[in-house]
Amino acid sequence: MTSNRPMRDEYDVAVIGAGPAGLAAASLSAQSGLSTLLLDENQGPGGQVWRAVTSTPLKQTRLLGDDYWAGSKLVEEVRASGAEILQGATVWSLDPHLELGISVGGGSQFIRARRVILATGALERPFPIPGWTLPGVMTAGAAQTVLKSSGLVPSGKTVVAGQGPLFWLLTAQILRMGGQIDLILDTTQRLNYLRALPHAAAFLRSPYLLKGLAMMREVRSKVRVVSGVTKIAASGDGRLERVTYEVRGRSATAPADLLLLHQGVVPNVNLAMSAGVKHQWDEIQLCWVPVLDSNCGTSVDGIAIAGDGAGIAGVLAAVARGRIAARAAVEALKPEAGAKAPSMDTLRAALAKVERGRRFLDVLFQPPKQFRIPEGDTVVCRCEEVTAQDILDSVAIGATGPNQLKAYRRTGMGPCQGRLCGLTVTELMADARGKTPEEIGYYRLRAPVKPITLSELASLPKDESATKAVVRG
Template sequence: MSRPMHETYDVVVIGAGPAGIAAATTAAGNGARTLLLDENAGPGGQVWRAITSTPVKQPSILGEDYWAGRSEVEALRKSGAEIIHGATVWSLDPSLEIAISIGGGSSFVRAGRVIVATGAQERPFPIPGWTLPGVMTAGAAQTLIKNAGLVPDGRLVIAGQGPLLWLLSAQILRLGGKIDRILDTTPRGNRGTALPRALPFLTSPYLVKGLKMMREVRRNTRIVKNVEMIEALGDGQLASVRYSAGGVAETLPADLLLLHHGVVPNVNLAMAAGVRHEWNEVQLCWTPVLDGNGQSSVEGIYVAGDGAGIGGALAALERGRIAAFAALKALGRNVPAGGEASARSALGRAEKGREFLDLLYKPAPQFRIPQGDTIVCRCEEIRASDVLKAVETGATGPNQAKAYLRTGMGPCQGRLCGLTVTELMAKARGTTPAEIGYYRLRAPVKPVSLNELADLPPDTDAIKAVVRE
């Protein structure tokens, strides 16, 4: 097992996506003893996944935004930060003690400041049949492209909305793949809601890139707009996709269905550490309550990147730098003049147009709040009707539903059902997601084996990491 070199660090960064890379580079580059922990085999997160090892070498296939990560990774490696990959952080205590599993064993480190940069995850897309083999998320397909250069074969349908849907479609086509149909679920009414916020987007760096990419996809694929219903059909394996748009229904034969309804912050670790979160009515998710530096409600814990609210890779970079500068100043370190101001200026440019995109790609209720026998909790195979029965029985929120049904108690610890359960219960009770709340999350936030627990030093800290009051 490759353990951390030290027991204490000035700054520990969790997550090696754009925000984590920028935070660790900034902290270590300014003299702080810095540890960067990440679950993946290499740096990059989802945006720059396999940036140092991808077999897809032709720059135009993955795009210039992907390859921009190479210089950031090079700067990280020169910064002096200690980097450990294959490291699962399963506990973060408010005292800034961190429990890590690496190679089958666990250990603790303590930090002066912690920067949580756990990034985003794809929003749950609970449609009938979404648990069938042959149904995947768009992000999973993109991981296969970046890690192994693999493109889907057979009859492919992509459904959903948002920038990643168009990017993935373009990458599949550039690699020689074929897409039978794209089912665009962007609600017709969103355009009118987003239009008043269009001006910043028109002057942002995203407009020209986005239009060019969409034209590229439209030239090579049939796209159905205003899709209002989707079902995955098959007996033990995906066989077809049924959808309706404009009151017209159609069933397509399909070997693979890729789903995507945008991304939301990955909040489990920060929530388990006690960081206060609030419901974001625009992005329809939970986001941490932070100050302008990324400092959370727990002293010494900062949150940066898409885990602080979805903003994209460029914004994540600058949020990581700003959090690192704040952590350095809190530790009494000197911060170079102009560095923080430059990061804030770049953040302002990166966030231009974000509100327009959030409003344009706000998912329709029927794709967020399932009905009937549609699976809600994949780990425990709990259906929407089961959750509604729990509400009728007296469950007032997700934690009561967990006690009745075991929702959120599987290996994903609510990552794939949490938002759905909150919104489903809020609708059933005629209230808001903010009133319903979220699961109470506690360590360990990721599955830990008995062997890993047995590897912990036998002291009070080890007990506290697993059993919280």
């Protein structure tokens, strides 16, 4: 059931994010008889993986692949489950008492839930190279969004640079649709192949192995691939004109109208962190991940995290985690309904199966230091135009961590609230100070975690609790 505004002030379960994990969670929760609200800021369900699955103009299965179209079945399941679905809704606040601030249709309001399942998914890892702010440079994820929602593909001189499963998937999809790719720069470190070997046996039984190999063969048969790339820079007069890269100490330059960058995805942690959920640094995935129990529960009672927001593991794991989080909510709120849903043991076994071999991918595609920790005039914080050298200068005069850096350079204080620079700032400062990312920490995040207008704020109830929700420290 799709609505324009929440139909009640309180729900048993609020699910934030209508990607694979959120769809799976909302479906199981609603089918078990719990009042369920599914919130998503996009205009249609699917998240990034299944973006525009109900509205894409691309109808030929082979273009986007069977894995993409599998999402339509789960969307139908949710729509038939009785869950209330609210698209175009921005969740900008979540507090430890499970009160959510929502903006939709030009106004804002607060709702409460007895359980909250965060399925906010992943963000592309920052890829701060010289020239990455030039017009003509964009992320692979952004290109894939345009491809899925509008059927548009690159037509000029196109270079794709980076590594990871999405890197190869996007290039394959562009080529299948007749798009132009002139050069692929693979930044996977050669040493990573040796580091990943101990985990290869598990990956041989992974559902991703054969698909991945077939996809890479498909791409390599059509486009020149340069492997072992250790440096990349974009340049041009007012917009991208060329890409310079280095392999084994030798430099080369290629003309380019479009450069697509990608070096993996990381959990989208902002909303969870703002609610006080405990996170820790993952030394393999090189990002912040929430500390979870076996039911996907967090350090804040009543808040669970499912999908890639719980740690990058792929679409099948996201679905399994969403069902585990929802099953835990059912057991807590309406245990008599548990017979209608798969058992927790069954769900955990399904998760273990699809996570098999994940460590191999994490180690193989761990991005090199030089593409995570930039130098000199390379921009780190795009919103405030702060460079790597600016940050190092601030460290030299006393900035000890990301939150202190705000007072020196305003990093993380722009519209993105640190999503595009947070990891880079943490690793850059940790490297400069000889400390671990865990010791350096992350931005202290507060509501609103997404930009909202003054008119939306003005539409909120004028009571003390509403005021505290917005300005709490």
